[in-house]
Structure formats: structure tokens, C-alpha cells
Amino acid sequence: ILDTARKTRPGDGSTHWSVRALAAHLRVSRTMVHRVWQRHDVQPHRVERFKLSNDPQFEEKVREIVGLYLDPPDRALVLCVDEKNQIQALDRTAPILPLRPGLPERQTHDYERHDTTALFAAFNILNGKVIATCQERRRSREFIRFLNHLERQLPADQEVHLIMDNDCTHKSAEVQRWLKPKRWSRFQFHFTPTSSPWLNQVERFFALITGRMIRRGTFHSAGELEQAIYGWLAQWNGSPAPFIWKASADVILDDVRRCKELTRTGG
Numbered sequence: 415i416l417d418t419a420r421k422t423r424p425g426d427g428s429t430h431w432s433v434r435a436l437a438a439h440l441r442v443s444r445t446m447v448h449r450v451w452q453r454h455d456v457q458p459h460r461v462e463r464f465k466l467s468n469d470p471q472f473e474e475k476v477r478e479i480v481g482l483y484l485d486p487p488d489r490a491l492v493l494c495v496d497e498k499n500q501i502q503a504l505d506r507t508a509p510i511l512p513l514r515p516g517l518p519e520r521q522t523h524d525y526e527r528h529d530t531t532a533l534f535a536a537f538n539i540l541n542g543k544v545i546a547t548c549q550e551r552r553r554s555r556e557f558i559r560f561l562n563h564l565e566r567q568l569p570a571d572q573e574v575h576l577i578m579d580n581d582c583t584h585k586s587a588e589v590q591r592w593l594k595p596k597r598w599s600r601f602q603f604h605f606t607p608t609s610s611p612w613l614n615q616v617e618r619f620f621a622l623i624t625g626r627m628i629r630r631g632t633f634h635s636a637g638e639l640e641q642a643i644y645g646w647l648a649q650w651n652g653s654p655a656p657f658i659w660k661a662s663a664d665v666i667l668d669d670v671r672r673c674k675e676l677t678r679t680g681g
Contacts (some may be wrong), residue, residue: 415451418440419436420456455542456590466677467608476613479604482575483539483615484662487573487575491543494615494617494619502528503633503635504631505633506522506525506632507524519630521632531550533620534547537619539657544651544656545563546647546651548640554582554586567604575602576602577606584605627646
């Protein structure tokens, strides 16, 4: 049962086995197939996606960023920075039907699109607090505006480490001019490897605010959306929760090596 589910496909062109199809193919009961799958945690109906980085400095960057998470510098701030771009203010064409016993909350599949906003955020890894602003677009000039906002919010004598991805917004000539020379000793940029957003903790925060407020929200304008975002951020910062990073660089690198070996062998 396990070998057939893992190593073969149905002869009718389907991409994976179902309990009924495998039971019929092997001439056993559906209960037996279900019991074996459940015991060994085999779920042919599920699929997950992955992306392997081809960054030549992958190991060096992983060790640098994980080192900041597990052993941050004394008397320094470590902030994870990124932008959630093109957040759409969506207005449903009919009122949302509320949650009822036996029925989930229901909303129409169609909606009216309004303007968009971009959320710039810096997540403090030590206490979970977030410094954020909403802006119309995501460009170098908006990113510099956000950096200026950060500079005003943070203690003037504190060293700041900013973890971010390799987007051109973060590496433009304008940003480099902002960084040098007077801010070089205070602000230090650390870039994640390419195709590795999972190394940036602010992405986990973006998933939270999307799932809890943005995705199911109804907004009549970008301004209303931004006010809702600021309100949610105020509640979050009232009782923030940092994410606890446990994986060492060695563990991550070993997992990546094994994954690459599997892609080569097809195992």
C-alpha cells in the first residue's frame, strides 16, 4: 500500500491516488488503505512547494543572519525589514453573512476593487514590536522615507542591524547615498540569500496580519484600509510577541543539502 501510493500513479492519468482508487487497484478494503495511510502519515492529496536558492554566498548569509537571531549583539537592535506591496482595498458586493452554528462566515465571491497601499514594516526580533508605515508605492524613495522614519523612532546612540531581501529597492544608488557616510557606523544592512524569504522574520508577521485582518476585511478605500492596518498594529504593539528562532545555521544547511540531494536523485 505504501509503495504503490509513494512510487506509482493511477493508470487513468490522475496525479495521485485516492483511498478508493488505491483500494480498488490493490483489491483491498478502503478502511485498510485509510488505516495504513493514517498510521504512517501519508497524505497523497497534499502538495507543498519549495524553492532552492542558488546564491553563491548562501551559507555565509545564512550563518550571518541566524547568528543575529540566536546571539544578537549587545546594546544593538536587530530589525527584520520588508514591504508588503499592492495590498488591495476590497469591498464586497453584498454584506457579509455572519458566523452561525454549523455555518462559517460567508462573503460574496465578487468584489469591487479600490486603491492599493504598501506596508513598510520593521520587526524587532527581541520584543516583537513593529515600526510600520503605509505608503502609496514601493520604490527606493518610499523606502528611504521609511528609513528616515525608523531613524526618528530609534534611540540616536544605538547600533541597528537591518535584515532584508535582495530587492533592488533596498540596494539602489539612492539608498546607498542615504546610508553613507554618516549613517554607515550606525545602520548595518544584512541581506538574505536569494529565494529565501523564510529567513526574514517579518514575513511571518505579514502572514499574521494578512490572515487575521486583511484577507477577510472589507474596505471602501485605501485610506480606510490603512486606518485598519494602523489600528491592528497598535493592538499588536500593545502586547507584542516575538518569534522564537530555534534552528541553528548547521541544522538549516544540513536540511538544504539533503533537499538538494533528493532533487538530484528523485528520492
